[in-house]
Amino acid sequence: MTRDLSSELDTLKQQVAELQAAVQHWNTERRSFAGRADSPESVNSAAEAEQPGAGPGSVFYSGHARLNGQSYRWEPQERPMEQLLDVNNEKSAKILAALSNRQRLDILKSVIQEPLTGTELVERLGMGTTGQLYHHLKALTGADLLVQESGGRYAFPSRRLLPFLLLLASVSTLEDTSDYMDRMSTRNNAGIYLGPVHNFDVHHLLWAVIENPVMEHAAGYCSEIGIFLHDDGSVTVTDNGRGIPVASLPNSNIPAAQSILTDIHRFNGDAAFKVPGAEQGISIAVVNALSGRLTVDIRRGGRMYRQEYRHGVPQSGLMTVGIAKDTGTSVTFKPDQEFLGTGFEQARLNEQSAELMKAYPGLSIFVNN
Known part of the structure; x- marks a missing residue:
């Protein structure tokens, strides 16, 4: 078989050009983000240069996860500190209380890894009966933390995935x-x-x-x-x-x-x-x-x-x-x-x-x- 070296070289050049463009785009976004006074890369210098009366800043976050053969990517998001510190304490306490039940956390962690039916959840988590599982599924579904797919399998809604993973990351950091x-x-x-x-x-x-x-x-x-x-x-x-x-x-x-x-x-x-x-x-x-x-x-x-x-x-x-x-x-x-x-x-x-x-x-x- 005769190789078309000219065609292969053109293809390689095109791939290199695409890679260079992607790297340049990433660097541009990175410099733009790092140049902000409240970006992570300039936190120390910003703290030193901060003037009296300056605002409390913001929290930036983004994420990437690969689960169940699918890739999830979330664009950078921002939450002003005023908004975070002004969160309704009663609602926050209810959210944390809803997730503080060990069996509910077991359910959520299990369905993140793969969608499961109620019977499969009972077997995997050793709950004994589906009746014991029912009230947890009802609460989590009503809270929009579970969705039921075709075939009766429960899954974690993708729009809720990043906040939940960030919560787990925070819990891990605060575990002690x-x-x-x-x-x-x-x-x-x-x-x-x-x-x-x-x-x-x-x-x-x-x-x-x-x-x-x-x-x-x-x-x-x-x-x-x-x-x-x-x-x-x-x-x-x-x-x-x-x-x-x-x-x-x-x-x-x-x-x-x-x-x-x-x-x-x-x-x-x-x-x-x-x-x-x-x-x-x-x-x-x-x-x-x-x-x-x-x-x-x-x-x-x-x-x-x-x-x-x-x-x-x-x-x-x-x-x-x-x-x-x-x-x-x-x-x-x-x-x-x-x-x-x-x-x-x-x-x-x-x-x-x-x-x-x-x-x-x-x-x-x-x-x-």
């Missing part, structure tokens, strides 16, 4: 705020975890921290626990277990260790140390919330990791700080004197350690001050 709220609730209701009396026992937090390496020992991974008391009222619990997992959680950039140390609801009362008479067990996240400061050092996978907290709030990401030849976890914390003003007692630590070693013959516990 729920942990902060839980921690403040824990501090305001410490008696739920420490018992009904107001004179809380500081040792209960220590027993809860020791519970973790004891469980590691029961699983066959920890043989030694060290307890070290410090002059400033803090204490360190170290072990030679596997080390708290450090990999990020699925679909998240949050390390598993941070989730364990901040998610108050991660463990139920049966999986955490429980004070007699208390409503809920004390997990390491509860200890973190009730501590003025806490530092965790993790030896795992040949590296040492560290993260510091103040009142349960991370002060840094999970940092790699060295090389480790062994594995294990060290937790140093100082109970918040607002709740627990008394210090640790050497005699009680010795007594508790002896009881644990008697209950777990293969476990060695060292107490030092």
